[in-house]
Amino acid sequence: MKGDKKVSMAVIQRLPRYYRYLGDLIDNGIERISSKELSVRMGITASQIRQDLNNFGSFGQQGYGYNVQWLYEEIGSILGLDRSYTLILIGAGNFGQALAGYPYFAKRGYNFTALFDNDTEIIGKTVGGASVFDVAKLPQYLQEHHVDIAVLTLPGYVAQQAAGVLANSGIKGIWNFSGIDLRVPSSMIVENVRLTDSLMTLSYMINEDEILERVSVD
Protein backbone atom coordinates (compact mmCIF):
# COMPACT_ATOMS: atom_id res chain seq x y z
CA MET A 1 0.00 0.00 0.00
CA LYS A 2 1.13 3.51 -0.76
CA GLY A 3 -1.19 4.86 1.91
CA ASP A 4 -3.18 7.93 1.00
CA LYS A 5 -0.46 9.71 -0.90
CA LYS A 6 -1.75 10.73 -4.31
CA VAL A 7 0.38 11.31 -7.35
CA SER A 8 1.05 14.94 -8.32
CA MET A 9 -0.80 16.46 -11.26
CA ALA A 10 2.52 17.19 -13.00
CA VAL A 11 3.37 13.48 -13.02
CA ILE A 12 -0.12 12.50 -14.14
CA GLN A 13 0.01 14.95 -17.01
CA ARG A 14 3.31 13.47 -18.18
CA LEU A 15 1.91 9.91 -18.32
CA PRO A 16 0.05 10.36 -21.64
CA ARG A 17 3.27 11.79 -23.06
CA TYR A 18 5.27 8.73 -22.00
CA TYR A 19 2.54 6.59 -23.49
CA ARG A 20 2.70 8.49 -26.78
CA TYR A 21 6.50 8.31 -27.02
CA LEU A 22 6.60 4.62 -26.17
CA GLY A 23 3.92 3.99 -28.81
CA ASP A 24 6.14 5.76 -31.36
CA LEU A 25 9.13 3.63 -30.32
CA ILE A 26 7.06 0.46 -30.83
CA ASP A 27 5.97 1.71 -34.27
CA ASN A 28 9.67 2.17 -35.06
CA GLY A 29 10.54 -1.36 -33.95
CA ILE A 30 12.51 -0.33 -30.86
CA GLU A 31 12.28 -3.01 -28.15
CA ARG A 32 14.23 -1.51 -25.31
CA ILE A 33 15.47 1.90 -24.27
CA SER A 34 17.60 3.33 -21.45
CA SER A 35 16.12 6.08 -19.30
CA LYS A 36 18.96 8.26 -20.70
CA GLU A 37 17.87 7.72 -24.32
CA LEU A 38 14.20 8.19 -23.46
CA SER A 39 15.10 11.40 -21.62
CA VAL A 40 16.94 12.85 -24.65
CA ARG A 41 13.99 12.09 -26.92
CA MET A 42 11.44 13.56 -24.54
CA GLY A 43 13.44 16.48 -23.19
CA ILE A 44 12.92 15.35 -19.57
CA THR A 45 15.86 14.35 -17.31
CA ALA A 46 16.48 10.63 -16.81
CA SER A 47 16.12 11.05 -13.07
CA GLN A 48 12.73 12.74 -13.56
CA ILE A 49 11.56 9.78 -15.63
CA ARG A 50 12.69 7.32 -12.95
CA GLN A 51 11.01 9.37 -10.24
CA ASP A 52 7.77 9.64 -12.22
CA LEU A 53 7.57 5.90 -12.84
CA ASN A 54 8.54 5.05 -9.25
CA ASN A 55 5.17 6.44 -8.20
CA PHE A 56 3.63 3.34 -9.71
CA GLY A 57 6.12 0.59 -8.83
CA SER A 58 9.47 -0.56 -10.17
CA PHE A 59 9.80 -0.43 -13.95
CA GLY A 60 13.45 -0.39 -15.01
CA GLN A 61 16.31 -2.81 -14.60
CA GLN A 62 19.75 -1.41 -13.82
CA GLY A 63 21.92 -1.67 -16.94
CA TYR A 64 19.07 -2.91 -19.12
CA GLY A 65 16.75 0.05 -19.27
CA TYR A 66 13.08 -0.29 -20.10
CA ASN A 67 11.35 -2.96 -22.11
CA VAL A 68 9.35 -0.68 -24.39
CA GLN A 69 6.31 -2.88 -25.05
CA TRP A 70 5.95 -3.82 -21.40
CA LEU A 71 6.31 -0.24 -20.15
CA TYR A 72 3.82 0.93 -22.80
CA GLU A 73 1.24 -1.55 -21.57
CA GLU A 74 1.90 -0.78 -17.91
CA ILE A 75 1.47 2.94 -18.44
CA GLY A 76 -1.64 2.25 -20.51
CA SER A 77 -2.98 0.25 -17.60
CA ILE A 78 -2.13 3.04 -15.13
CA LEU A 79 -3.96 5.46 -17.41
CA GLY A 80 -6.95 3.13 -17.34
CA LEU A 81 -6.72 2.38 -21.06
CA ASP A 82 -7.16 -1.35 -20.50
CA ARG A 83 -10.84 -0.80 -19.81
CA SER A 84 -13.63 1.06 -21.58
CA TYR A 85 -15.65 4.12 -20.64
CA THR A 86 -19.10 5.35 -21.45
CA LEU A 87 -19.32 9.01 -22.35
CA ILE A 88 -22.20 11.35 -23.00
CA LEU A 89 -21.85 14.74 -24.63
CA ILE A 90 -23.96 17.81 -23.93
CA GLY A 91 -24.01 20.45 -26.65
CA ALA A 92 -24.03 18.60 -29.98
CA GLY A 93 -23.19 21.51 -32.30
CA ASN A 94 -20.48 21.20 -34.95
CA PHE A 95 -17.69 21.02 -32.42
CA GLY A 96 -19.46 18.50 -30.16
CA GLN A 97 -20.35 16.33 -33.15
CA ALA A 98 -16.74 16.40 -34.40
CA LEU A 99 -15.49 15.34 -30.99
CA ALA A 100 -18.03 12.54 -30.50
CA GLY A 101 -17.41 11.29 -34.03
CA TYR A 102 -13.61 11.17 -33.73
CA PRO A 103 -12.82 7.47 -34.31
CA TYR A 104 -9.60 7.46 -32.27
CA PHE A 105 -11.51 7.86 -29.00
CA ALA A 106 -13.57 4.72 -29.58
CA LYS A 107 -10.38 2.81 -30.44
CA ARG A 108 -8.98 3.79 -27.04
CA GLY A 109 -12.12 2.60 -25.26
CA TYR A 110 -13.94 5.92 -24.94
CA ASN A 111 -17.44 5.20 -26.20
CA PHE A 112 -20.00 7.93 -26.72
CA THR A 113 -23.40 6.43 -25.94
CA ALA A 114 -25.62 9.52 -26.19
CA LEU A 115 -25.47 13.19 -27.16
CA PHE A 116 -27.82 15.91 -25.94
CA ASP A 117 -28.85 19.23 -27.41
CA ASN A 118 -31.80 21.63 -27.34
CA ASP A 119 -31.82 22.33 -31.09
CA THR A 120 -34.66 20.50 -32.85
CA GLU A 121 -32.62 20.50 -36.07
CA ILE A 122 -29.94 18.40 -34.33
CA ILE A 123 -32.08 16.18 -32.06
CA GLY A 124 -32.59 12.78 -33.70
CA LYS A 125 -29.33 12.84 -35.66
CA THR A 126 -26.81 10.03 -35.24
CA VAL A 127 -23.15 10.85 -34.63
CA GLY A 128 -20.55 8.10 -34.58
CA GLY A 129 -23.24 5.56 -33.71
CA ALA A 130 -24.79 7.61 -30.88
CA SER A 131 -28.13 9.40 -31.06
CA VAL A 132 -28.70 13.04 -30.22
CA PHE A 133 -31.50 13.39 -27.64
CA ASP A 134 -33.42 16.38 -26.35
CA VAL A 135 -31.46 17.75 -23.40
CA ALA A 136 -34.76 17.75 -21.45
CA LYS A 137 -34.38 13.95 -21.35
CA LEU A 138 -30.96 14.11 -19.68
CA PRO A 139 -32.14 13.57 -16.06
CA GLN A 140 -34.12 10.49 -17.06
CA TYR A 141 -31.22 9.13 -19.14
CA LEU A 142 -28.88 9.49 -16.17
CA GLN A 143 -31.27 7.51 -13.97
CA GLU A 144 -31.41 4.65 -16.43
CA HIS A 145 -27.79 4.46 -17.70
CA HIS A 146 -24.34 4.24 -16.23
CA VAL A 147 -22.09 7.06 -17.51
CA ASP A 148 -18.41 7.51 -16.64
CA ILE A 149 -17.66 10.86 -18.24
CA ALA A 150 -19.80 13.78 -19.43
CA VAL A 151 -18.34 16.02 -22.12
CA LEU A 152 -19.57 19.62 -22.00
CA THR A 153 -19.37 21.35 -25.36
CA LEU A 154 -21.96 24.03 -24.80
CA PRO A 155 -21.72 27.76 -24.16
CA GLY A 156 -20.50 28.96 -20.77
CA TYR A 157 -23.80 30.52 -19.74
CA VAL A 158 -25.63 27.17 -19.86
CA ALA A 159 -22.72 24.92 -18.84
CA GLN A 160 -23.18 25.48 -15.10
CA GLN A 161 -26.84 24.53 -15.41
CA ALA A 162 -25.86 21.26 -17.15
CA ALA A 163 -23.25 20.60 -14.47
CA GLY A 164 -26.02 20.99 -11.88
CA VAL A 165 -28.04 18.23 -13.58
CA LEU A 166 -24.94 15.99 -13.65
CA ALA A 167 -24.18 16.51 -9.96
CA ASN A 168 -25.06 13.47 -7.84
CA SER A 169 -25.80 11.40 -10.96
CA GLY A 170 -22.88 9.06 -10.25
CA ILE A 171 -20.83 10.50 -13.11
CA LYS A 172 -17.25 10.80 -11.93
CA GLY A 173 -15.64 12.98 -14.57
CA ILE A 174 -16.47 16.06 -16.62
CA TRP A 175 -14.44 16.97 -19.71
CA ASN A 176 -15.22 20.66 -19.86
CA PHE A 177 -14.87 22.65 -23.09
CA SER A 178 -17.30 25.38 -22.01
CA GLY A 179 -14.64 27.89 -20.99
CA ILE A 180 -16.12 28.57 -17.54
CA ASP A 181 -14.96 27.31 -14.15
CA LEU A 182 -17.66 24.87 -13.10
CA ARG A 183 -18.94 24.48 -9.55
CA VAL A 184 -19.40 20.73 -8.93
CA PRO A 185 -19.50 18.42 -5.90
CA SER A 186 -16.01 17.51 -4.63
CA SER A 187 -16.59 13.90 -5.67
CA MET A 188 -16.55 14.91 -9.35
CA ILE A 189 -13.37 15.59 -11.31
CA VAL A 190 -13.32 18.31 -13.95
CA GLU A 191 -10.70 18.36 -16.70
CA ASN A 192 -10.82 21.71 -18.51
CA VAL A 193 -9.85 22.27 -22.13
CA ARG A 194 -9.62 25.99 -22.76
CA LEU A 195 -9.16 26.47 -26.48
CA THR A 196 -9.58 30.23 -26.39
CA ASP A 197 -6.97 30.58 -23.62
CA SER A 198 -4.62 28.45 -25.68
CA LEU A 199 -5.07 30.62 -28.79
CA MET A 200 -4.63 33.81 -26.75
CA THR A 201 -1.40 32.44 -25.27
CA LEU A 202 -0.15 31.82 -28.80
CA SER A 203 -1.07 35.39 -29.87
CA TYR A 204 0.88 36.73 -26.94
CA MET A 205 3.91 34.58 -27.70
CA ILE A 206 4.15 35.62 -31.35
CA ASN A 207 4.00 39.28 -30.30
CA GLU A 208 5.97 39.13 -27.07
CA ASP A 209 8.95 41.27 -28.09
CA GLU A 210 6.76 44.04 -29.40
CA ILE A 211 4.37 43.85 -26.41
CA LEU A 212 7.15 44.10 -23.82
CA GLU A 213 8.67 46.99 -25.76
CA ARG A 214 5.33 48.79 -25.77
CA VAL A 215 4.39 48.31 -22.11
CA SER A 216 7.84 49.35 -20.90
CA VAL A 217 7.74 52.56 -22.96
CA ASP A 218 4.40 53.66 -21.45
Next chain:
Amino acid sequence: MKGDKKVSMAVIQRLPRYYRYLGDLIDNGIERISSKELSVRMGITASQIRQDLNNFGSFGQQGYGYNVQWLYEEIGSILGLDRSYTLILIGAGNFGQALAGYPYFAKRGYNFTALFDNDTEIIGKTVGGASVFDVAKLPQYLQEHHVDIAVLTLPGYVAQQAAGVLANSGIKGIWNFSGIDLRVPSSMIVENVRLTDSLMTLSYMINEDEILERVSVD
Protein backbone atom coordinates in the same frame (compact mmCIF):
# COMPACT_ATOMS: atom_id res chain seq x y z
CA MET B 1 12.97 48.99 -21.31
CA LYS B 2 12.80 45.68 -19.53
CA GLY B 3 15.94 44.48 -21.33
CA ASP B 4 15.76 40.97 -22.73
CA LYS B 5 13.94 39.40 -19.81
CA LYS B 6 10.94 37.48 -21.10
CA VAL B 7 7.86 36.69 -19.08
CA SER B 8 7.53 33.12 -17.75
CA MET B 9 5.11 30.71 -19.42
CA ALA B 10 3.21 30.28 -16.14
CA VAL B 11 2.42 34.01 -16.07
CA ILE B 12 1.49 34.08 -19.76
CA GLN B 13 -0.88 31.16 -19.30
CA ARG B 14 -2.62 32.97 -16.46
CA LEU B 15 -3.27 36.10 -18.56
CA PRO B 16 -6.24 34.63 -20.49
CA ARG B 17 -7.70 33.58 -17.13
CA TYR B 18 -7.43 37.11 -15.74
CA TYR B 19 -9.01 38.34 -18.94
CA ARG B 20 -11.89 35.89 -18.60
CA TYR B 21 -12.53 36.73 -14.93
CA LEU B 22 -12.40 40.46 -15.54
CA GLY B 23 -14.83 40.03 -18.45
CA ASP B 24 -17.23 38.23 -16.07
CA LEU B 25 -16.89 41.05 -13.53
CA ILE B 26 -17.78 43.59 -16.23
CA ASP B 27 -20.78 41.49 -17.25
CA ASN B 28 -21.85 41.59 -13.60
CA GLY B 29 -21.52 45.37 -13.41
CA ILE B 30 -18.50 45.39 -11.07
CA GLU B 31 -16.33 48.47 -11.68
CA ARG B 32 -13.46 47.98 -9.31
CA ILE B 33 -11.95 45.15 -7.32
CA SER B 34 -9.13 44.73 -4.78
CA SER B 35 -6.37 42.23 -5.53
CA LYS B 36 -7.63 40.41 -2.40
CA GLU B 37 -11.16 39.99 -3.80
CA LEU B 38 -9.86 39.01 -7.23
CA SER B 39 -7.57 36.49 -5.57
CA VAL B 40 -10.44 34.83 -3.67
CA ARG B 41 -12.51 34.53 -6.85
CA MET B 42 -9.65 33.11 -8.89
CA GLY B 43 -7.97 30.96 -6.24
CA ILE B 44 -4.61 32.69 -6.75
CA THR B 45 -2.88 34.65 -3.96
CA ALA B 46 -3.16 38.46 -4.07
CA SER B 47 0.62 38.74 -4.11
CA GLN B 48 0.81 36.38 -7.10
CA ILE B 49 -1.65 38.58 -8.98
CA ARG B 50 0.39 41.71 -8.20
CA GLN B 51 3.61 39.95 -9.26
CA ASP B 52 2.04 38.69 -12.49
CA LEU B 53 0.76 42.13 -13.49
CA ASN B 54 4.01 43.86 -12.49
CA ASN B 55 5.64 42.09 -15.44
CA PHE B 56 3.74 44.48 -17.67
CA GLY B 57 3.84 47.75 -15.75
CA SER B 58 1.97 49.23 -12.82
CA PHE B 59 -1.73 48.37 -12.71
CA GLY B 60 -3.13 48.82 -9.19
CA GLN B 61 -3.47 51.76 -6.88
CA GLN B 62 -2.79 51.26 -3.16
CA GLY B 63 -6.10 51.29 -1.30
CA TYR B 64 -8.18 51.47 -4.47
CA GLY B 65 -7.53 48.16 -6.14
CA TYR B 66 -8.02 47.62 -9.85
CA ASN B 67 -10.32 49.46 -12.22
CA VAL B 68 -11.93 46.43 -13.83
CA GLN B 69 -12.67 47.84 -17.29
CA TRP B 70 -9.24 49.42 -17.59
CA LEU B 71 -7.39 46.30 -16.44
CA TYR B 72 -9.51 44.17 -18.79
CA GLU B 73 -8.52 46.32 -21.74
CA GLU B 74 -4.87 46.46 -20.71
CA ILE B 75 -4.65 42.66 -20.43
CA GLY B 76 -6.50 42.33 -23.72
CA SER B 77 -3.89 44.59 -25.27
CA ILE B 78 -1.05 42.58 -23.72
CA LEU B 79 -2.64 39.44 -25.15
CA GLY B 80 -2.70 41.14 -28.54
CA LEU B 81 -6.51 41.15 -28.69
CA ASP B 82 -6.61 44.78 -29.84
CA ARG B 83 -5.47 43.70 -33.30
CA SER B 84 -6.57 41.02 -35.74
CA TYR B 85 -4.88 37.89 -37.03
CA THR B 86 -5.09 35.90 -40.22
CA LEU B 87 -5.25 32.15 -39.73
CA ILE B 88 -5.16 29.23 -42.11
CA LEU B 89 -6.14 25.71 -41.18
CA ILE B 90 -4.68 22.50 -42.58
CA GLY B 91 -6.83 19.39 -42.25
CA ALA B 92 -10.43 20.46 -42.86
CA GLY B 93 -12.22 17.36 -41.57
CA ASN B 94 -15.15 17.65 -39.16
CA PHE B 95 -12.98 18.85 -36.31
CA GLY B 96 -11.08 21.40 -38.42
CA GLN B 97 -14.31 22.71 -39.91
CA ALA B 98 -15.89 23.05 -36.45
CA LEU B 99 -12.87 25.01 -35.24
CA ALA B 100 -12.66 27.32 -38.25
CA GLY B 101 -16.42 27.92 -38.13
CA TYR B 102 -16.53 28.81 -34.42
CA PRO B 103 -17.87 32.40 -34.44
CA TYR B 104 -16.20 33.43 -31.17
CA PHE B 105 -12.74 33.35 -32.74
CA ALA B 106 -13.69 35.86 -35.44
CA LYS B 107 -15.22 38.11 -32.78
CA ARG B 108 -11.86 38.14 -30.98
CA GLY B 109 -10.02 39.08 -34.19
CA TYR B 110 -8.90 35.59 -35.27
CA ASN B 111 -9.92 35.38 -38.92
CA PHE B 112 -9.67 32.17 -40.90
CA THR B 113 -8.83 33.13 -44.48
CA ALA B 114 -8.28 29.68 -46.03
CA LEU B 115 -8.53 25.99 -45.19
CA PHE B 116 -6.60 23.18 -46.87
CA ASP B 117 -7.31 19.50 -47.30
CA ASN B 118 -6.47 16.65 -49.67
CA ASP B 119 -10.01 15.22 -49.79
CA THR B 120 -11.78 16.08 -53.06
CA GLU B 121 -15.14 15.82 -51.24
CA ILE B 122 -14.09 18.68 -48.95
CA ILE B 123 -12.09 20.87 -51.35
CA GLY B 124 -14.27 23.71 -52.65
CA LYS B 125 -16.50 23.87 -49.57
CA THR B 126 -16.89 27.13 -47.65
CA VAL B 127 -16.51 27.14 -43.88
CA GLY B 128 -17.24 30.29 -41.88
CA GLY B 129 -16.60 32.39 -44.99
CA ALA B 130 -13.29 30.73 -45.91
CA SER B 131 -12.79 28.33 -48.83
CA VAL B 132 -11.23 24.90 -48.57
CA PHE B 133 -8.35 24.56 -51.07
CA ASP B 134 -6.34 21.60 -52.27
CA VAL B 135 -3.39 21.25 -49.89
CA ALA B 136 -1.15 21.04 -52.98
CA LYS B 137 -1.81 24.77 -53.38
CA LEU B 138 -0.51 25.61 -49.90
CA PRO B 139 3.06 26.62 -50.93
CA GLN B 140 1.71 29.01 -53.56
CA TYR B 141 -0.88 30.43 -51.14
CA LEU B 142 1.86 31.14 -48.59
CA GLN B 143 3.88 33.05 -51.19
CA GLU B 144 0.95 35.26 -52.06
CA HIS B 145 -0.69 35.87 -48.65
CA HIS B 146 0.33 37.03 -45.23
CA VAL B 147 -0.60 34.50 -42.55
CA ASP B 148 -0.05 34.93 -38.79
CA ILE B 149 -1.06 31.52 -37.47
CA ALA B 150 -1.45 28.07 -39.06
CA VAL B 151 -3.81 25.64 -37.32
CA LEU B 152 -2.89 21.98 -37.79
CA THR B 153 -5.88 19.66 -37.44
CA LEU B 154 -4.55 16.71 -39.39
CA PRO B 155 -3.26 13.30 -38.34
CA GLY B 156 0.17 13.08 -36.70
CA TYR B 157 1.80 11.18 -39.55
CA VAL B 158 1.24 14.02 -42.02
CA ALA B 159 1.52 16.94 -39.57
CA GLN B 160 5.32 17.09 -39.67
CA GLN B 161 5.21 17.25 -43.46
CA ALA B 162 2.80 20.20 -43.27
CA ALA B 163 5.03 21.90 -40.70
CA GLY B 164 7.90 21.52 -43.16
CA VAL B 165 5.94 23.45 -45.81
CA LEU B 166 5.12 26.16 -43.25
CA ALA B 167 8.76 26.56 -42.16
CA ASN B 168 10.34 29.74 -43.51
CA SER B 169 6.98 30.95 -44.86
CA GLY B 170 6.95 33.89 -42.45
CA ILE B 171 4.19 32.32 -40.33
CA LYS B 172 5.05 32.97 -36.70
CA GLY B 173 2.72 30.62 -34.84
CA ILE B 174 1.38 27.09 -35.15
CA TRP B 175 -1.68 25.96 -33.18
CA ASN B 176 -1.06 22.24 -33.20
CA PHE B 177 -3.87 19.72 -32.65
CA SER B 178 -2.06 16.86 -34.40
CA GLY B 179 -0.84 15.16 -31.21
CA ILE B 180 2.80 14.95 -32.30
CA ASP B 181 5.75 17.07 -31.20
CA LEU B 182 6.58 19.14 -34.28
CA ARG B 183 10.11 19.99 -35.35
CA VAL B 184 10.07 23.62 -36.55
CA PRO B 185 12.60 26.45 -36.95
CA SER B 186 13.31 28.22 -33.65
CA SER B 187 11.68 31.38 -35.02
CA MET B 188 8.25 29.66 -35.01
CA ILE B 189 6.16 29.20 -31.89
CA VAL B 190 4.09 26.06 -31.45
CA GLU B 191 1.14 25.93 -29.06
CA ASN B 192 0.02 22.33 -28.60
CA VAL B 193 -3.51 21.22 -27.76
CA ARG B 194 -3.45 17.56 -26.83
CA LEU B 195 -7.04 16.43 -26.51
CA THR B 196 -6.20 12.75 -26.14
CA ASP B 197 -3.71 13.48 -23.36
CA SER B 198 -6.36 15.54 -21.62
CA LEU B 199 -8.94 12.74 -21.81
CA MET B 200 -6.38 10.17 -20.60
CA THR B 201 -5.53 12.40 -17.64
CA LEU B 202 -9.22 12.51 -16.77
CA SER B 203 -9.50 8.68 -17.00
CA TYR B 204 -6.58 8.38 -14.63
CA MET B 205 -8.06 10.86 -12.16
CA ILE B 206 -11.43 9.15 -11.94
CA ASN B 207 -9.70 5.82 -11.29
CA GLU B 208 -6.78 7.00 -9.18
CA ASP B 209 -7.66 5.30 -5.90
CA GLU B 210 -8.20 1.96 -7.56
CA ILE B 211 -5.08 2.30 -9.75
CA LEU B 212 -2.78 3.10 -6.84
CA GLU B 213 -4.28 0.22 -4.88
CA ARG B 214 -3.62 -2.15 -7.79
CA VAL B 215 -0.04 -1.11 -8.59
CA SER B 216 1.00 -1.22 -4.95
CA VAL B 217 -0.37 -4.76 -4.54
CA ASP B 218 1.66 -6.08 -7.51
